[in-house]
Amino acid sequence: MGTTERKRRQKQPLRERILDAARLIVTRDGFAALSMRKIADAIGYAPATLYLHFDSRDQIVRALCAEGYAQLLERFAPLAAIADPAERLKGLCRTYVAFGIEHPQSYRLIFMEDQPHTDAAFAGTAQAVDDSSDTASGLIARSLAQMKTAGRLPASADAAAWAEALWATLHGIVALHLMDATFPRTPLDTLVDTALDAWFGSAREPTSAAPSAAGVALDVPAALAPKRRSAKRPTAKPKAAQP
Amino acid sequence: MGTTERKRRQKQPLRERILDAARLIVTRDGFAALSMRKIADAIGYAPATLYLHFDSRDQIVRALCAEGYAQLLERFAPLAAIADPAERLKGLCRTYVAFGIEHPQSYRLIFMEDQPHTDAAFAGTAQAVDDSSDTASGLIARSLAQMKTAGRLPASADAAAWAEALWATLHGIVALHLMDATFPRTPLDTLVDTALDAWFGSAREPTSAAPSAAGVALDVPAALAPKRRSAKRPTAKPKAAQP
DNA sequence: GTCTATAGTCAGATAGAC
DNA sequence: GTCTATCTGACTATAGAC
Missing domain, CATH: 1.10.357 (Tetracycline Repressor; domain 2)
Structure with a gap:
């Protein structure tokens, strides 16, 4: 277990950087503009390196999703x-x-x-x-x-x-x-x-109980740490090309 | 004017065939799968020929739309x-x-x-x-x-x-x-x-403010004929690539 | 682990011969 | 009008050197 742990931890940093870069591109330019090359450029690695951490572009997309x-x-x-x-x-x-x-x-x-x-x-x-x-x-x-x-x-x-x-x-x-x-x-x-x-029917007459319209705080502060729970099933879908 | 008319009419058949083929591809495979090459193959012409009738793929898409x-x-x-x-x-x-x-x-x-x-x-x-x-x-x-x-x-x-x-x-x-x-x-x-x-409120019981004026149908003058105005400004947007 | 180099596809659009 | 041939550029993914 110790060995496995260590291996996984060594991998994590780059994996994170890949996802961070991907998130940035997607947020800025949309999903259509996301490509392995752009991610690689953004983090200063060669495209091939990404494939050590993700099987495919699709897997990155799924992780973000x-x-x-x-x-x-x-x-x-x-x-x-x-x-x-x-x-x-x-x-x-x-x-x-x-x-x-x-x-x-x-x-x-x-x-x-x-x-x-x-x-x-x-x-x-x-x-x-x-x-x-x-x-x-x-x-x-x-x-x-x-x-x-x-x-x-x-x-x-x-x-x-x-x-x-x-x-x-x-x-x-x-x-x-x-x-x-x-x-x-x-x-x-x-x-x-x-x-x-x-x-x-709030606008309609309240038949029985009139809710006093207590204001819901709609701004949830969201102390959400961006959870990195990535997709579990690899489900490598190797793009069925249609001839 | 006569000359212009004739020219336009000569062009129409192929233009129609292009649109027909494009419509078929789109209906069957979705818009993402529409390419100039596929259209050309479908009608038995070379890709370049399409550009005699449409400035770009985008224009074909707009016509279909x-x-x-x-x-x-x-x-x-x-x-x-x-x-x-x-x-x-x-x-x-x-x-x-x-x-x-x-x-x-x-x-x-x-x-x-x-x-x-x-x-x-x-x-x-x-x-x-x-x-x-x-x-x-x-x-x-x-x-x-x-x-x-x-x-x-x-x-x-x-x-x-x-x-x-x-x-x-x-x-x-x-x-x-x-x-x-x-x-x-x-x-x-x-x-x-x-x-x-x-x-x-069809399902609601008409408690107080019942639709009493049941027959108060305001007639509508607007006889809108199925307008074929396709309304397109070419607006050739040649895809701004982002470097 | 990371790289270079490249294979293999697909795409839109154009030049110039016929 | 139509073609062939090609330019340009995008992409995913892989092989093999370092």
């Missing part, structure tokens, strides 16, 4: 403590949108470009309603289910369908904004609130 | 005749989603990949509320404004914000589905209806 997704979940984590499901949901929605705006390239990769990872993000959706899964979708679905139980959704409502539609709304807001910066003429926060009001 | 957008507007056209704004809006929403599902590659290009065209699609959004603009967003915004006038939206609602949020929902549904075919576990039509019901 996993990082971004972990960040999103970290942002969600403190919200789980909010007892009122409506308030929690509001916080989740705002945090989701804020994340997309603040980390456009990560968001693009996770939800707009890389199908495998989009699939992964959706994986838990199905049973998430009663499961306390820690996926983005699971958290939203769970809050909605609780709200239905609390009678804040129409009895006829299908909580799972609402969760899907609500997520679509959030994704649509972020995705359209990332495609065209002028998109929401309405301020983003206002737009999210508009959507929430439309869905849950 | 304009085509797709015109198709979307054509699908919308007959819906303008629906007098009841709520019914019209429902039709618009379903049509929008259906188009995205049926023409995934066109949708991707217009709204998910090509920023210039996404920008163009959004261009009319601003004044569209009182304008009978023939953009996709304009049609939705106009219907919503009419619904508000008819009292079917909360008086406090900002019709423009609702329009943006509703569009985001539709886009989110389509975009997520295109990224992951398993996305809406709920059937697509059901999901759209769920959103519409939640937003406009």
Whole structure:
């Protein structure tokens, strides 16, 4: 074990530098502009060296993506403590949108470009309603289910369908904004609130209990250390060339 | 003029064949797989020949995109005749989603990949509320404004914000589905209806502010003919390479 | 571990012969 | 109008010297 440990530790520094450089390029120029050459140039190594630490460009991309997704979940984590499901949901929605705006390239990769990872993000959706899964979708679905139980959704409502539609709304807001910066003429926060009001009737008369609209601190300080938990399955997909 | 006409007509056949081939490739393999060489191979010409009819690959892509957008507007056209704004809006929403599902590659290009065209699609959004603009967003915004006038939206609602949020929902549904075919576990039509019901209260009980003015359908003058205006400024953007 | 050198592909676009 | 031939440049990934 000691030997293995030491070996791994020797490798880490360069691996980190590769990821750092890759993150910089991606953040600045987008994922399409990421190439092994550019990374190598950025850290002052030859392209071939990168292959000692990553099997392929794709593996680097996946590592960055996993990082971004972990960040999103970290942002969600403190919200789980909010007892009122409506308030929690509001916080989740705002945090989701804020994340997309603040980390456009990560968001693009996770939800707009890389199908495998989009699939992964959706994986838990199905049973998430009663499961306390820690996926983005699971958290939203769970809050909605609780709200239905609390009678804040129409009895006829299908909580799972609402969760899907609500997520679509959030994704649509972020995705359209990332495609065209002028998109929401309405301020983003206002737009999210508009959507929430439309869905849950805050603008409508509060039938039973009027939530006093306790302001959710939507700025989660995020003491997040960029987690480097890289993707586990190598899943070397050697690019099926089509003749 | 006669000479110009004749020249243009001589060019058209091959131009069409180029576009046909390009459309096929794009529909089958996606936009990323579209290359001048593949088009040339498909129609049995040399790559260089394509440049007699198009300045660049980008111009071909734009032509396909304009085509797709015109198709979307054509699908919308007959819906303008629906007098009841709520019914019209429902039709618009379903049509929008259906188009995205049926023409995934066109949708991707217009709204998910090509920023210039996404920008163009959004261009009319601003004044569209009182304008009978023939953009996709304009049609939705106009219907919503009419619904508000008819009292079917909360008086406090900002019709423009609702329009943006509703569009985001539709886009989110389509975009997520295109990224992951398993996305809406709920059937697509059901999901759209769920959103519409939640937003406009068909499912809610008409407690106090009932849609009393059920028949207050504002008629719509806008007879928008399926405009074929392909609207393209060549805008040759020769790909700014970044050194 | 790291490098140089290179293989092998693909791409967009152009020159100039026919 | 159309072709062949080529320029230019991007990329991933590998082999083998140091």
